[in-house]
Amino acid sequence: MPEYLNKEILILGCGNVLFGDDGFGYAVVNKLNALKEKIPALNSNKIGIIDAGTGASHYILSLIDEDTPIKKIIIIDAIDFGLKPGELIKLYPNDLPKIKKYYIDAHDMPLAGLIKEINEKYGIEVVVIGCQSKNMTAPDICLELSEEVKNAVDRAVEMVLDELLK
């Protein structure tokens, strides 16, 4: 199986860097990679740091099964919860919606459903670090994060480190 499925902890930066604040997950992953040398907790073979873009459900979550040694997944993503732009929130599988899935394709896999399933079936701990977005520009292209969301990147990095050191 792919190397990233052989890790104990996976850090997934989700979202599309082309659509404004949807690039938040990517920005955090970038920062984590840059800090690898300085922070020993990040520089471990047991941890996978991945720019998962829009492919996390398709290329990672749907491939997890009883053979996968993953114990914990930290997902970093932009959210729209009506909070103040840049506000961070931690979500656990129980906070996620029970979506009655109306149809399934590889672009449209029910992320919440998959997260719950791998949590319940394989006992994998999942935490989502969500950042309230200001500008989700899709379908228009914008390569910049809003000021508020950009300012949240360092705090999100700290939240990831807290999760790692738990």
Next chain:
Amino acid sequence: MGKVVEIHPTTRHEGHAKLVLKVDDEGIVEKGYYLSVTPVRGFEKFLVGKPAEFAPIAVMRFCGVCPVAHAISSVEAIEDACNITPPKDGLLLRELIGIANKMHSHPLHQFLISPDFVPEKDRVEFIKRVQKMRKIAQYIVDVVGGEGIHPPNIRIGGMAKNITESAKTKIYYKCKEYEKLAKEQIEYLVPIFESRTLTNGTELPEKLGYHDFGYIATHPTYGDRTAIDQSKVVEYTPFEFYEKDVALQASTTIPTYNGRLAEVGPRARFRKFFDFKEKGAMAINIARAYELEVLVKRAMEILDELNVNGKTLSDEPIIGDGEKAGLGVHEAARGHNTHQAAIDKRGNIVYYNAIVATTWNIPVISKAIEGSHYKFAEYVVRAYDPCISCATHMIVKDYDGRVVDEKILK
């Protein structure tokens, strides 16, 4: 009198689309329209002015399913524009990662259509096999590409890194395993497709999905820009092709080759390179199944040919004349995928255009569903494994902060 049947969304394929079917009193489709309803993203425009190196990075975000296919088409187009020739081992590795992408994508499609064709009693075993194949294929993308989802090793001028001897051995060993699984998959699926029988016992019409359009394929496993004359490709807007009420809803162009619509994908490749003459929707599923074996065999050949100490990346400068539109052709899982790029003397993009595989197939699907009962249209659509575009997912809470929902930006 007849009536119009709309099916929206169409299910178990990639992306957002709808079917608009004008049917007669017996329910037979007289006019069929398969339409992409995903908004135009405009990548071609925003890439202009950006450095050439940004193109593969950006186009990998076209879609959450085919980053590899788009990156390959993009780097090939820029290399053509800048007269860069990648080293042999770089090209071999690039072909290998493209093959692995298809080795992953085809079983995924077979999983998506399994509720139609795989009886309940076989389902678990079938899905287990699909998952084993996907894992192997994704392992290859991960190792060769440097990362599984947006492989950074696919570069203008070749591949950023070679693989180690031990990675080569591991991939070879896994390909052997895949070959076995592919054979099982073919032995299982092909008789079902040949019987044209759905899990509920319904027999699909023999001529379901027949059409008389052309086929485009340039290479059995990779892509070859010399095998196509791009000057014969003309793109029409939906307004030039559909009735106005339909055109208003469509968001893709209609490309023609030599004035004809053309099908792309596994069946087109099989017609061109393997003397495969079968027609209809089921023949596409059959060709896709057989292709699993073709792909894994070629992957093993590549590993035999590959020199793990060889150079993989050209050091020629990434600059063009600002005029030549380079052409990148890749035979992606869903077919002939082309990108075109012109690069100026400073290395910036001055022109970009992509005609992706499904753009070719959309108007063909529209026509291929005509003449059969509308209840069979969905099996024609899925046979093409269309990939329209991706959606952005968000998790949403209401203002009370309690009820959580999912929102999809289409």
